[in-house]
Amino acid sequence: xxxxxxxxxxxxxxxxxxxxxxxxxxxxxxxxxxxxxxxxxxxxxxxxxxxxxxxxxxxxxxxxxxxxxxxxxxxxxxxxxxxxxxxxxxxxxxxxxx
Numbered sequence: 001x002x003x004x005x006x007x008x009x010x011x012x013x014x015x016x017x018x019x020x021x022x023x024x025x026x027x028x029x030x031x032x033x034x035x036x037x038x039x040x041x042x043x044x045x046x047x048x049x050x051x052x053x054x055x056x057x058x059x060x061x062x063x064x065x066x067x068x069x070x071x072x073x074x075x076x077x078x079x080x081x082x083x084x085x086x087x088x089x090x091x092x093x094x095x096x097x098x
Contacts, residue, residue, distance in 0.1 A: 046087065048077070048084040048085060048086055048087065049084070049085050049087060049090070050082065050083065050084070051065055051066070051076075051085070053085075054076070054083075054085040054090055057090055057094070058090065058093070058097070073093070074089070074090075075089070
């Protein structure tokens with residue numbers, strides 16, 4: 001099996017026009033949903049994230065996430081004084097935002 005380092009070395013040796021074709025192929029086909037399951041792509045993510053990470057994932061300010069908690073729109077767990085957001089709950093919430 002070829003390693004990532006070996007593959008990169010071979011890609012660098014390619015003419016620029018061929019590299020452009022390769023990256024176009026990867027962009028259009030390499031990340032196609034039918035090629036990978038959700039778990040294949042996201043299995044290494046943590047089950048919970050912090051308030052800061054939740055705000056970044058949702059694309060809003062931390063104060064907005066705190067407001068949503070106060071309004072009952074989000075229900076994170078508490079670890080001491082900190083919030084812990086379940087990633088699957090955030091994913092569901094984000095889908096409703098769109």
